[in-house]
Amino acid sequence: MAKKHLGQNFLFDPSILKKIIEAAQISYEDTVVEIGPGPGRLTKMLADNAKKVIAIEIDRDLLERLKGDFIAYKNVELIHGDALEFPFEDIGKFKVVANIPYYITTPIIFRLLDTKKSLKTMTLTIQKEVAERIIAKPGKKDYGVLSIMVQYYAHPELKFIIPKEAFRPVPKVDSAVLHITTLDKPPVFVKDENLFFSVVRTSFSQRRKTIANSLKGLCEDIKDILVKSGIDPKRRPETLSLEEFARLSDNLKKE
Numbered sequence: 001m002a003k004k005h006l007g008q009n010f011l012f013d014p015s016i017l018k019k020i021i022e023a024a025q026i027s028y029e030d031t032v033v034e035i036g037p038g039p040g041r042l043t044k045m046l047a048d049n050a051k052k053v054i055a056i057e058i059d060r061d062l063l064e065r066l067k068g069d070f071i072a073y074k075n076v077e078l079i080h081g082d083a084l085e086f087p088f089e090d091i092g093k094f095k096v097v098a099n100i101p102y103y104i105t106t107p108i109i110f111r112l113l114d115t116k117k118s119l120k121t122m123t124l125t126i127q128k129e130v131a132e133r134i135i136a137k138p139g140k141k142d143y144g145v146l147s148i149m150v151q152y153y154a155h156p157e158l159k160f161i162i163p164k165e166a167f168r169p170v171p172k173v174d175s176a177v178l179h180i181t182t183l184d185k186p187p188v189f190v191k192d193e194n195l196f197f198s199v200v201r202t203s204f205s206q207r208r209k210t211i212a213n214s215l216k217g218l219c220e221d222i223k224d225i226l227v228k229s230g231i232d233p234k235r236r237p238e239t240l241s242l243e244e245f246a247r248l249s250d251n252l253k254k255e
């Protein structure tokens with residue numbers, strides 16, 4: 001019986017699992033971390049294609065079953081625990097391939113991006129609408145904090161859609177496979193990353209307002225700073241590019 005509160009929607013179709021493995025572009029030199037191996041079907045394919053697989057599963061019942069199934073697999077390490085608390089920094093360079101439990105999608109992506117020196121790529125099966133928000137470009141309705149945070153650290157690509165009927169039990173929404181490659185350096189330079197992210201978060205806290213109205217709590221002469229940054233104060237936050245947010249936060253830093 002699947003445990004709904006743990007986001008247990010399992011994938012069984014071998015052709016879909018094969019497509020995920022292809023999208024992940026893993027090789028026999030790679031250490032792959034799988035978050036939530038569940039019944040272990042993807043885990044087996046990963047073990048056949050990677051040097052080492054570290055599979056972290058929070059559900060002790062599933063883990064006990066996996067231990068038996070993987071007894072002959074010398075390159076698979078099964079770990080019981082919460083992936084959000086796993087010390088990713090201690091395992092050297094790694095790739096992530098996972099069908100992510102929906103309730104940890106955003107925190108796990110941010111946690112993984114935080115390990116950026118060791119993380120090479122992540123191939124994540126996540127809710128389609130979250131994937132669309134991650135890849136969204138300025139001017140699109142899905143563009144927001146999540147798009148900017150991920151695109152600052154990485155290059156996300158939507159590889160393919162998995163219809164909800166492919167999962168057991170069937171969830172409410174379709175999923176998408178995202179391949180995210182971390183960048184050696186961000187696509188824009190900012191003087192103060194904390195300020196940059198704070199400007200982005202504050203801007204989107206009131207999407208319907210103009211950028212000047214959203215940010216007026218940050219600084220009294222926000223209109224002047226926007227104009228100095230080449231941004232019309234009447235624009236909406238979702239029309240600003242990463243470069244424009246960077247310029248704006250650098251000019252706010254000077255004030």
Ligand code: SAM
Pocket residue numbers: 006007008009010011012035036037038039040042056057058059062081082083084098099100101102104
């Ligand atoms: N990989 C399997 C598949 O594709 O069929 C299972 C994917 S299922 C969507 C998510 C899995 O993550 C479940 O096995 C669930 O028990 C596990 N899980 C849920 N929360 C977790 C957490 N915080 N840390 C590690 N595993 C978790």
